[in-house]
Amino acid sequence: MITLCPKRVFKVPVDAECISPDIFAEKSASEIAKLLVWEGNRKRTLGELFKIELQTKTESKEPTIQISGDLRRVRKIGAKMCTGKIVVDGDVGMHLGEEMRGGVITVGGSADSWAGCMMKNGTIEIKGDAGDYVGAAYRGSTLGMSEGTIIIHGNAGNEAGCFMRKGIIKIRGNVGQFAGMHMKDGTILVRENSEGRAGAEMLGGKIIVCGHIPSILPTFTIDTVTPKVKVDGEEVAGPFYRFLGDLTENGDGKLFVSQTQNPHLKPYENYL
Numbered sequence: 263m264i265t266l267c268p269k270r271v272f273k274v275p276v277d278a279e280c281i282s283p284d285i286f287a288e289k290s291a292s293e294i295a296k297l298l299v300w301e302g303n304r305k306r307t308l309g310e311l312f313k314i315e316l317q318t319k320t321e322s323k324e325p326t327i328q329i330s331g332d333l334r335r336v337r338k339i340g341a342k343m344c345t346g347k348i349v350v351d352g353d354v355g356m357h358l359g360e361e362m363r364g365g366v367i368t369v370g371g372s373a374d375s376w377a378g379c380m381m382k383n384g385t386i387e388i389k390g391d392a393g394d395y396v397g398a399a400y401r402g403s404t405l406g407m408s409e410g411t412i413i414i415h416g417n418a419g420n421e422a423g424c425f426m427r428k429g430i431i432k433i434r435g436n437v438g439q440f441a442g443m444h445m446k447d448g449t450i451l452v453r454e455n456s457e458g459r460a461g462a463e464m465l466g467g468k469i470i471v472c473g474h475i476p477s478i479l480p481t482f483t484i485d486t487v488t489p490k491v492k493v494d495g496e497e498v499a500g501p502f503y504r505f506l507g508d509l510t511e512n513g514d515g516k517l518f519v520s521q522t523q524n525p526h527l528k529p530y531e532n533y534l
Contacts, residue, residue, distance in 0.1 A: 266312045268331040274302035279338040283325035283346025291316040340367045359386045378412045387413045394419035423450045442469045463508050464515035471519050482507035484530040
């Protein structure tokens, strides 16, 4: 196991794409310390910014990185990683697990925007909140999350799962606006409330909102009321209104919304 701890509080963003089990594998502590990062517009070595310790005796056979300290300005931790495990004790910056291909990232605190953006596989678990664009595509791209699992124990921001192609996003708190925007496939489960506009221009996949949503986009049509929804082998109890859309895109996505938490949607039942 490799442990990292910042030597000081960072005042500008630190791009640390090299913090990855794939890159650290079979390297000594001195070799890891020589890896290059950017602190603002200045090139640094990892050893200049972090205290690095390598524990040779460990029960785990997979490469593991444990990071503690103030990491709110540290970006791209676990980017493109394929194997191993990263454990973050505290909050972390933007682009966590960017284009991740495998392995596991666990964050004890919150994560900034773009967590799991364009990820291809693996698991990210965030014990706190997450910012905007969880599992989304970059601006100008249509390649959102294509596989894997993201679990957020707190709240998430806007456009979670934007251009999502496959995979699962589970949000145990609230979500912002435009969850599942341009979504093509996959599943987004929101245990609490949505700020609205869920599923805008979605083509496929499913979104489940267990709490309140202000309104349903007019380009969705009600299909039925269902007692439960299955997510990753788990049954989520309803009842749920099931809407189909986005009709402007000839989409066949499914939007499930709690019936009991949204009495203002009762007039839709006239169209069943």
